[in-house]
Amino acid sequence: MRDYVVNPVVAELRERIERLEGGVTRSRAVLPFGVPAIDGRLPGGGLALGALHEVAGGGNGAVDGAAAALFAAAVGARSRGKVLWCVTRPDLFAPALAQVGLLPGRVIYVEAGDEKALLSCMEEGLRHGGLGVVVGELARLSMTASRRLQLAAESSGTIGIAVRRWRRQTEASDFGQPTASxxxxxxxxxxxxxxxxxxxxxxxxxxxLIRCRAGESADFEVEAPDAKGRIALPSELVHGSPQEETGRRRASA
Incomplete structure (x- = not known):
């Protein structure tokens, strides 16, 4: 009986297809959160490098984007290299980013005229290869645009973060549309x-964690990032006190 050997060309094609589909390869490096409960839910044990991720605020945060921006800033604070931050609205508060560890000297700000220009800036930044994180604040993200950003991130190993912000809270339903993140x-x-x-x-x-390719969704009650960009579980949840279940019910509500 003939022994089949894996053809390197076929293996390479399979890997390319997996990347196009947004799959997570075994060799992909990650940036851990340092919280086992969260890292254990993510393939590879952390936030994948060379990939696109999306984040939005809940409730009123869908419009102001404050908590979502701090989440992205905390990731940038724990990464290496400069952080490119692209916006269309000049309302980013730099002192708040510094409070979670992302100091002004590490951030390059780009104010784009519209979201089309912003997506181009993000893609160029992701392809550059000399940045740690590229952040873009935008309302709409199509499958085509997200795939371009995903491929650009893979080519350089840079983390891409799309901070989704809308003019009105009713527009946040767009967050449910499929993307390549x-x-x-x-x-x-x-x-x-x-x-x-x-x-x-x-x-x-x-x-x-609403969606995770090759993983499962989950939710966590956490303490916001400290001065080094590190989030943590509240002490009563870490030690498994009787208030744990009550806290989880309150968080879900």
Whole structure:
């Protein structure tokens, strides 16, 4: 009986098809969140490098994009190299990005005239190869545009993050349309962590992994990024106290 040997040409074609379909190859490097509960849900144990990811805010955050922007900034803070941030609205608050570890000296800002120009800037930035993360704030992301960004990210190993923002909250339904991004996240603001004395504790988020290629969806109640861009599980959830289930129900609500 004839022994079949894997043809290297066929193997290469299969790998290319997998990349075009947005699949996650075994050799792809990742940027871990440092939270086992989250990293364990992601193929490879972290946010894939050389890939496109989407993030949007929940509730009113679908319009202001504040929590989604901080999520992207925290990823940029933990990455290596400069961060290219593309916008069409000049309302990005640099001091807030610095509070989660993304200092002004690491950010290159690009203000595009419209979203078509913004997508071109993102694609050029992703193909450059000398950047750590490329962030673009946009309302619409078609399958064709997302595939171009995904292929550009794969060619350089740079992380691409599409921060989805809309003019009106009703337009956020576009977030359900299919794209070529590997992961899709939604960040909703929760009441801050309680303190034993009067004051405002560390901000909390409901972090939803809505879609993950080659993985499963999940949601997590987390503390917002610290000065080094690191998110964490609230202490009562880490230690598995009786309040854990109550906290999860409140987060889901």
């Amino acid at each position: 590997l992961t899709r996240w939604r960040v909703s603001v929760l009441p801050s962590s309680p303190l034993p004395v009067p004051g405002v504790g560390r901000a909390r988020w409901l972090l939803e």
